Amino acid sequence: MALTDTFVRTVKHSGRPAGDKYSDGRGMYLLVKSSGKYWRMDYRFAEKRKTLALGTYPEVPLVKARKKRDAARELLADSIDPSTAKAEEKRARADAAGNTFEAVGRDWLEKTKAKRAAITQDKVRTWLEKDAFPFIGRMPISTIGPRDVLDKVVRKIEARGAIDTAHRLKQLCGQVMRYAVVTGLAQRDVTADLRDALATKTEKHFAAITDPKLVGALMRSIFDYSGHPCTLAALKLSALTFVRPGELRAAEWSEFDLDAAEWNIPGAKMKMKIDHLVPLSSQAVETLRSLQPLTGHGRYVFPSLRTGERPMSENTINSALRGMGYAKEVHSAHGFRAVARTIMDEELDERVDLIEHQLAHAVKDPNGRAYNRTAHLPARRKMMQRWADYLDKLRLGADVIPIRGAA
Secondary structure (H helix, E strand, C coil), X not given: CCCCHHHHHHCCCCCCCCCEEEEEECCEEEEEECCEEEEEEEEEECCEEEEEEEEEECCCCHHHHHHHHHHHHXXXXXXXXXXXXXXXXXXXXXXXXXXXXXXXXXXXHHHHHHXXXXXXXXXXXXXXXXXXXXXXXXCEHHHCCHHHHHXXXXXXXXXXXXXXXXXXXXXXXXXXXXXXXXCCCCCCCHHHHHCCCCCCCCCCCCCCCCCHHHHHHHHHHHHXXXXXXXXXXXXXXXXXXXXXXXXXXXXXXXXXXXXXXEEEECHHHCCCCCCEEEECCHHHHHHHHHHHHHHCCCCECCECCCCCCCECCCCHHHHHHHHCCCCCCCCCCCHHHHHHHHHHHHCCCCCHHHHHHHCCCCCECCXXXXXXXXXXXXXHHHHHHHHHHHHHHHHHCCCCCCHHHHC
8 A cells, every 4th residue: 555644653662683674565665673764666777676866755755756766767668767868967067066157267268368468367356256156156056047146146236336347247258158168067158048138338538638738748747757767657658659558568578679669569468469569669668678677687568566477457557657746647657548549640641541550440442451560561661650750749848730731
């Protein structure tokens, strides 16, 4: 006869060492021992008699034990050994517990670091460690759903007003998830479901002074700067080369040929991931030569003041500008690019394609092909020297006659 809940609850161990068996039918029985009550199921597979453990009472009540028995019998009907299936499921749970989002994320960081500049690698790691790992890092990556990323990561960042960072973290989580898919640790990238769930990204405009007279005043303030020599040199080169702040901070002495007046930036450090050549004006070369005795023995042109193993902080140039009286709404480190782009076009009448090429923007030839890094190098070299001379004229207060006006 089938067992009842009352019987299972009240039955006692008789004292027999082997325990007492009470059948519920279809191979399942209750084994009562001095140590507790156990659900078991006897079956045959591949001509062998086997026993499957279905759990202990009361953690597994009678109704749940029967469901486990029926599931096992369905496996047998499909020629699958329930004991083997149970062992595989247990291993899968163990693997999932070990393959947490943080574990997979750190593995992804290590395996893909060659694609990123060292500074970018540090940024990405910091973003994940600050805004993702504390909230979903311990979750098995195979169990993470869209709401986990949305509620535990993205919404928290949006709540503090960092909309752009929220989008960035969503993208990073998606990259980790796609890596998990490729390595067989997850079924799909769940962040794809969040496409329309995030607040609209803010359009970023970098503050910049573009009036020539005010640029002259800015250059005078830079030359009067009394802070650290590395910061002074970084300010000067920001204006003279107008590369992106991150590219300037990460500059290494090995990238410079001062005799040839060239700075070769590897693609790994560039936004477009393409090697970039910066012709150096005589003023830029002079600035770098004056800095060589101070930092030329190390790797970075602008090393951190705390340790030479890293470049200067991303806040150094902006902090210097703030100290010089230029608020963040007036001018920024990135703003030097807008200064060059605007004035070289509107005041010096330089070719727009040369300016864009020197800004490391995507520029294509008449056939639709991207220019290589050495394209129009002689013309760009002359343009960069004219730009440096023009900045000197603005700084010194000399009369500047626009080329277009003279023509």
